[in-house]
Amino acid sequence: MEPEISNQSLFFLIIFVIVPLALSYYYQLGVSKNVIWSTVRGTVQLFAIGYILTFLFDLPARYGIPFMLTVMIIIATFHARQKGKDLPYVGFILFGGLLAIEVGVLSLWLLFDMIQFRPSEVIPMSGMVIGNSMTAMGLALERMKTEFKENNGRLLASLSLGAEPKQASHLIVQNTLHASLIPNVDRLKTIGLVQLPGMMTGLILGGVSPVMAIKYQLVISLSIFSSVSLSAMFITLCMYRYFFNKNKQLLQTDEEIRSSRS
Amino acid sequence: MFRFEHVYQGVLQDINFTIEKQDKVILFGPSGAGKSTLLFLLNRLNDPEKGDIYFNGKPIEEHSITALRKQVGLVLQAPNLFPGTVLDNIKYGPSLFGEWEDHQGKKxxxxxxxxxxxxxxxxDQLSGGERQRVSLARTLANSPEVLxxxxxxxxxxxxxxxxxEEVLECLMEEHQLTMLMVTHNLNQARRLGNRGLFISDGKIVEDGKIPDMFDQPKTEELAKFLEQ
Known part of the structure; x- marks a missing residue:
């Protein structure tokens, strides 16, 4: 029998909301509205996605999977784009990158028989890959913009000595990738030691044996590790060039970057 | 060597002047007058919005950008050294062109x-003055014609x-370099330059020999600036 949380039990989750609400009220933090709104919104979103997933899982895989993956990638693109909206073509590049990574990872999963081409397996696993790649791309974009601003003098010095934009940005690319990959490496190092990963926890709660849950967790953790690394690398290597114009000159303001390709 | 014809860029307006080989030109004037912008135009870190710049008789845009930047070395106000050792920094330029030889370092x-x-x-272990010297050595490593x-x-x-300043004086003598230097230090200008360009509000207000300009300014604007 599947483990189930009754609606009555679920109702008592309200206690977990009352605690931060009380704290906010007592210390006059002014976040009470936000706490209530986030809780209601999160609950509605989760139930909605629950019903959508139930519907999609019932569809034939060849329709349900491409449909849901496309929706996920489009939403992820719009979300990550916020971090680099001044950069030209960033939306297309993010979409292309996320799509290529998802198709690559999914192909490997299916090729090596790690999962079945079933919505109930492909959609949650792909969601994790796309979500983590989206975060990695967003962070890389943000970090790259900061690096370009902070290293303005070095970039000018490098260009003035005759460096090509690619050579001048080497340090920026290196720093961006380093900053994007280190948390990823650290996360993998401590996996299972500090907290049990979400997917594994979910499978164990769902009645799957811990060893089987670990196998799934390994598939997803290593897939995320690889896709996050690739995402950061892809977006950094694609986007650094937009900080320069065709005359190998550094574009120093958001306005210059925006208008450089128009 | 350089010729500016009706050049406009940012604050710079209708800039016209010529620089001959081995000129030692001092660009001076109030802050925000466009002096650094002018240097950036010569190294092509920026291009004019209007007008023409010629280098060695050819429009500047007809020169390969990277080759021009190698020939026209720029030392910025802050040293902006790259992380690593002094050697990593000074071989940076020549290595870009595959021209670095180890014996050059000591020289x-x-x-x-x-x-x-x-x-x-x-x-990271260098003092401010040492960092600026390394920055200068890094630019000189490219053997520029213009500094x-x-x-x-x-x-x-x-x-x-x-x-x-002493280092610069020696370099100018030894290497027969053409130099354009922005400075607010008028004593330094006297010691290092043989020609002055006084820039104010984006325009060249006076162009002449340094001692003449300082001792007998022709314009009221320069006279006022020198008084300050």
Whole structure:
């Protein structure tokens, strides 16, 4: 029998909301509205996605999977784009990158028989890959913009000595990738030691044996590790060039970057 | 060597002048007058919005950008050294063109009057004056014909600034370089330059020999500036 949380039990989750609400009220933090709104919104979103997933899982895989993956990638693109909206073509590049990574990872999963081409397996696993790649791309974009601003003098010095934009940005690319990959490496190092990963926890709660849950967790953790690394690398290597114009000159303001390709 | 014809860029308006080989030109004037912008145009870190710049008789845009930047070296106000050792920094330029030879290191440090054991020193361990010398050596490593200096001593204390000035004086004599230097220090301008360009509000207000300009300014604007 599947483990189930009754609606009555679920109702008592309200206690977990009352605690931060009380704290906010007592210390006059002014976040009470936000706490209530986030809780209601999160609950509605989760139930909605629950019903959508139930519907999609019932569809034939060849329709349900491409449909849901496309929706996920489009939403992820719009979300990550916020971090680099001044950069030209960033939306297309993010979409292309996320799509290529998802198709690559999914192909490997299916090729090596790690999962079945079933919505109930492909959609949650792909969601994790796309979500983590989206975060990695967003962070890389943000970090790259900061690096370009902070290293303005070095970039000018490098260009003035005759460096090509690619050579001048080497340090920026290196720093961006380093900053994007280190948390990823650290996360993998401590996996299972500090907290049990979400997917594994979910499978164990769902009645799957811990060893089987670990196998799934390994598939997803290593897939995320690889896709996050690739995402950061892809977006950094694609986007650094937009900080320069065709005359190998550094574009120093958001306005210059925006208008450089128009 | 350089010719500006009706050049406009940012604050710069209708700039016209010629620089001959081995000229030692001092660009001076109030802050925000466009002096650094002018240097950036010569190294092509920027292009004019309007007008033409000629280098060695050819429009500047007909030269390969990277080759031009190698020929027209720029030293910025802040040293902006790259992480690593002094050697990593000074071989940066020549390595881009596959021209670095190890024996050059000591010679370059000698030019800027730093001991040769500094080559392996991490740039984080250098003082402000040493960093500016390394920055100068890094630009000289490319063997430029023209040296552009954007207030290279403004962030340094008086004594260190004087030392850098001495280094520059020796370099100019030894290497027959053409130089354009932005400075707010009029004594430095007198010592290092033979020609002055006084820029104010984006325009060249006076162009002449340094001693004449300082002793007998032709315009009221320059006279006022010198008084300040």
């Amino acid at each position: 370059l440090l000698d030019y800027v009057q730093l001991p040769s054991d500094y080559l392996e020193r991490d740039v 552009l200096l954007d207030e290279p001593t403004s962030a340094l204390d008086y004594r260190t600034a004087e030392e850098i």
